Amino acid sequence: MTASRPAAQASPADRHRRPRGSVRDGLVAAGLELARAGGPDAVVLREATRMVGVVPNAAYRHFAGRDELLAAVCAAAMGELADRMAAGVARVPGPRGDPQAAPLRLRAIGAAYLEFAREEPGLFVTAYALPEQHAYTAAGPERGPDRSPLGQLRTALDELVEAGVLGRQHRDGIEYPVWSAVHGMAVLAGQGPLRDAPEDVRRHLEDRTLAFIGASLA
Amino acid sequence: MTASRPAAQASPADRHRRPRGSVRDGLVAAGLELARAGGPDAVVLREATRMVGVVPNAAYRHFAGRDELLAAVCAAAMGELADRMAAGVARVPGPRGDPQAAPLRLRAIGAAYLEFAREEPGLFVTAYALPEQHAYTAAGPERGPDRSPLGQLRTALDELVEAGVLGRQHRDGIEYPVWSAVHGMAVLAGQGPLRDAPEDVRRHLEDRTLAFIGASLA
DNA sequence: GGAGGCTAGTGGACAGCGTCCACTTTTTGT
DNA sequence: ACAAAAAGTGGACGCTGTCCACTAGCCTCC
Numbered sequence: 458m459t460a461s462r463p464a465a466q467a468s469p470a471d472r473h474r475r476p477r478g479s480v481r482d483g484l485v486a487a488g489l490e491l492a493r494a495g496g497p498d499a500v501v502l503r504e505a506t507r508m509v510g511v512v513p514n515a516a517y518r519h520f521a522g523r524d525e526l527l528a529a530v531c532a533a534a535m536g537e538l539a540d541r542m543a544a545g546v547a548r549v550p551g552p553r554g555d556p557q558a559a560p561l562r563l564r565a566i567g568a569a570y571l572e573f574a575r576e577e578p579g580l581f582v583t584a585y586a587l588p589e590q591h592a593y594t595a596a597g598p599e600r601g602p603d604r605s606p607l608g609q610l611r612t613a614l615d616e617l618v619e620a621g622v623l624g625r626q627h628r629d630g631i632e633y634p635v636w637s638a639v640h641g642m643a644v645l646a647g648q649g650p651l652r653d654a655p656e657d658v659r660r661h662l663e664d665r666t667l668a669f670i671g672a673s674l675a
Numbered sequence: 676m677t678a679s680r681p682a683a684q685a686s687p688a689d690r691h692r693r694p695r696g697s698v699r700d701g702l703v704a705a706g707l708e709l710a711r712a713g714g715p716d717a718v719v720l721r722e723a724t725r726m727v728g729v730v731p732n733a734a735y736r737h738f739a740g741r742d743e744l745l746a747a748v749c750a751a752a753m754g755e756l757a758d759r760m761a762a763g764v765a766r767v768p769g770p771r772g773d774p775q776a777a778p779l780r781l782r783a784i785g786a787a788y789l790e791f792a793r794e795e796p797g798l799f800v801t802a803y804a805l806p807e808q809h810a811y812t813a814a815g816p817e818r819g820p821d822r823s824p825l826g827q828l829r830t831a832l833d834e835l836v837e838a839g840v841l842g843r844q845h846r847d848g849i850e851y852p853v854w855s856a857v858h859g860m861a862v863l864a865g866q867g868p869l870r871d872a873p874e875d876v877r878r879h880l881e882d883r884t885l886a887f888i889g890a891s892l893a
Numbered sequence: 894g895g896a897g898g899c900t901a902g903t904g905g906a907c908a909g910c911g912t913c914c915a916c917t918t919t920t921t922g923t
Numbered sequence: 924a925c926a927a928a929a930a931g932t933g934g935a936c937g938c939t940g941t942c943c944a945c946t947a948g949c950c951t952c953c
Binding site for chain 1: 716803825848849851852853854855856857858859860861862863866867868869879880883884886887888890891
Binding site for chain 4: 501502503504513514517522523
């Protein structure tokens, strides 16, 4: 009975011979795929351990419970959102502070946010589904600038002031209404009452929302 | 053994002697209380039946399953939101189409929406937690005007045009960006990253958001 | 270089949940 | 008045998150 086992996921002989941190990372990756397909409720601990090829209780060596695993998955999802936004704004040419480029960069941020919510609805809702009392300290030791959605939005608004497009007296705190408008459209069209709207209608609503923001900032 | 039973919830003798529709209404009411305290995830079928004093399976005589019960609870929560908004706008005096009153009524609608989200976070998120493939036909035979949040918002915006405050060429489709801004602030400050902000900060953010909307409409 | 402790995995169990099936009791329609 | 339909009961199943006791491999320290 040496080669009779199917060894579905991992060879039984390697049970205790995994690379260090492999199980933890695997659980988060598995949870991320579950979240991508079905949102935060779909990230179920036992299913994630099954994907990694480990017994359910093994997860408890790496997370205090399901909520802590979900928190890690949420952080990963938020990271994907931040990456998409950064990529979107990087595609806009022109030097920082340029009066032409600055409004385009703000719009690109909003467009990337809405595009992510449209293309990855499960991950988008998961990014904001952080369980209570689990604020992620995952940010780490402040490496580089603030890559969070809010941080990137602030950078774009600061550039708008720098470029002279937005009056400095209107800058303070304006990120929250702007964020709200984009976020609200994302959730209304994603999981809210507008979720059944066809794609072209949805894109039009997104454009209207971005234009609405532009109108208030002008 | 006639009077020895404690008869905790309902007398055992009355097991099958309930008023017609009482169990169904009771289940929705119980679910609404669960949702008020803990959001949509807290509306668990067995607990609702326990509150009504009935065995879990009895719920299946009135709902196809947990999701259908949740859908009914969502509709009830949405009804409470609509009631609050209607009450808020009714407090603003002045005739319809009055250039003074119209903007105040729009603001009252937004303020009531945000106030409901702040005071009843569980019900607010539940109102928008309608399970997929369970669009509520609960609206019934169109009694009276559209009392839904979107319907009330449209009424207010129409009045704004009537009053000459909002240009007619800007009216079409403007309800969605406005709704988005208010809804976004509600969820960001309710369950989102801003949920730990103190009450006064939160109120300030809400005011900023309503002002932002006014700026874009002017 | 061997003993002991630490880490990470296993195995088995429990309660709670949604849901299904078979059965009984009450209400209703003719 | 009697049969049919509606409403509630009882018991079961599989799935979930979580706890406890146990063990296999690694690392260190004398």
